[in-house]
Amino acid sequence: MYAPLSKNIKTTLVTSFLGSLIYSCTIPFLIIxxxxxxxxxWTGLIVMVNVVSAFTAGIVGGYLADTFQRKRILFIFQTSYGLSLLLIALTFAGILTANFWLVIGYWICGISFNLYSPAFDAVLMDSTTPVDRKTVYQMQYWAFNLSMALGFSIGGFLFKHFLLHLFLVTAILQLLLALSFQRKLDYNNQVSAQLHKNPLKDLLLNYRIAAKDKRWVLLILGMALFNAAEFSLKNYTGVRLSREFEAITLFSVPIDGVRMLSILQVINTILVVCFTFLISKLTEKRSERGAILYGLVLYVIGYGLIAVFNSIYILVPLMILATIGELASSPNINARKVDLIPENKQASYLAFSSLSYQGAELLAALGLTLGGYISAGVISAYIIILGLLGTWFVIVSLYGKERNPSP
Known part of the structure; x- marks a missing residue:
């Protein structure tokens, strides 16, 4: 039997679900x-600027989460995120006439999200106990994947004719979510004392401990390289399908490139939600190292080949293949990497690990830019080579020689 979850945990999980839903039904389709x-x-450059600014915001966000009250940080930047969606909606409504406002809104979304995400993660971690932590993070993982499936479905089917309504409703929902989260969350945190008058020095010191650990850095780099394969789905592959996929009719439903992207994401999410435990049971009696290695190879090759094909009869099996690889490798990586974190340095290590996703976003955005110059086949090779290199880094990091303790 599961122990009853606290009010803070329930509030945070619901907010996480709705926040992911808002993101998945708006931002990927704004890129398209x-x-x-x-x-x-130019699209690739716009995405890359967003990734770099979001990367910087993530670093700053981790520092702010340790230095100030997280509840205040959450309200300020969750509200900013909602206002940026409203800015985009006003542009679609014709109130703001220049398309440049769409780009500005897109950038503010990325910056705001990454400024509050470290505080959000810290609140969830602080609200859990060793007894319920595994259950809570498992529930968050499931909720995240379910929200992504719903979001991509909603966004894909409303993209062509109801884009204004989509962004207007999500903007209002995000603003209400920020306000509701503040009212229901009963939380205060201790803030770290500033060691220097110069906040930049404090910020750098916050990440110095983890950055000195070569084995941890290698793991984060490897995760960035192989995650770039999946992140390319919403950047390069999504844009390519929107332009090159020949519309078909499936069960009397017209399927264009945008809807094909939604279908792929929904397949991925449904498989994750329904078969996580089954795949885990099938792999638990086998070598953990082998499950991670072969799982990542399937994952990388699946997403890499999705970047080049246009047939639904090939794309769907490739997505199933990539998802099986994800299910075989991801839980084992998440469980194993905890062993690399010193007990007295968890905050610094976890904050540093978030950089892997920003790095993956940057690599995926670079692929979108390169797509304007080179063929899909070369981009596919780029994704696969990066992913296999990342796989090797992860294996070396997790199963290499024991790390010497940091001084």
């Missing part, structure tokens, strides 16, 4: 919309 306005080169 921008790709219809700008050339692939």
């Amino acid at each position: 919309y921008l790709a219809g306005i700008y050339s692939p080169k």
Whole structure:
């Protein structure tokens, strides 16, 4: 029997679900919309600027979460995120006439999200106990995947004719979510004392401990490289399908490139939600190292080949293959990497680990930019080579020689 969850945990999980739903039904489709306005080169540059700014915001967000009250940080930047969605909606409504406002709104979304995410993660961690922590993070993982499936479904089917309504409703929902979260969350945190008058020095010291651990850095780099394969789905592959996929009719439902992208994401999420425990049971009696290695190889090759094919009869099996690889490797990586974190340095290590996702976003955005110059086959090779290199880094990091304790 599961122990009853606290009010803070329930509030945070619901907020996490709705926040992921808002993101998944808006931002990936905004990128596709921008790709219809700008050339692939400019679209890739816009995405890369967003990734770099979000990367910087994530670093700053981790520092702010340790230095100030997290509840206040959450309200400020969750509200900013909602206002950026409203800015985009006003542009679609014609109140703001320049397409440049879409780009500004997109950038503010990325910056705001990454400024509050470290505080959000810290609140969830603080609200759990060793007894319920595994259960809570398992529930968050499931909720995240379910929200992504719903979000991509909603966004894919409303993209062509109801884009204004989609962004307007999500903007209002995000603003209400920020307000509701503040009212229901009963939380205060101790703040770290500033060691220097210069906040930049404090910020750098916050990450110095983890950055000195070569084995941890290698793991984070490897995760960035192989995650770039999946992240390319919403950047390069999504834009390519929107332009190259020949519309078909399936069970009397028209399927264009955008809807094909939604279908792939939904397949991935449904498989994750339904078969996580089954795949885990099938692999638990086998070598953990082998499950991670072969799982990542399937994952990388699956997403890499999705970047080049246009047939639904090939894309769907490839997505199933990639998802099986994800289910075989991801839980084992998440469980194993905890062993690399010193007990007295968890905050620094966890904050540093979030950089792997920003790095993956940057690599995926680079693939979108390169797509304006080179063929899909070369981009596919780029994704696979990076992913296999990342796989090797992860295996070396997790199963290499024991790390010497940091001084």
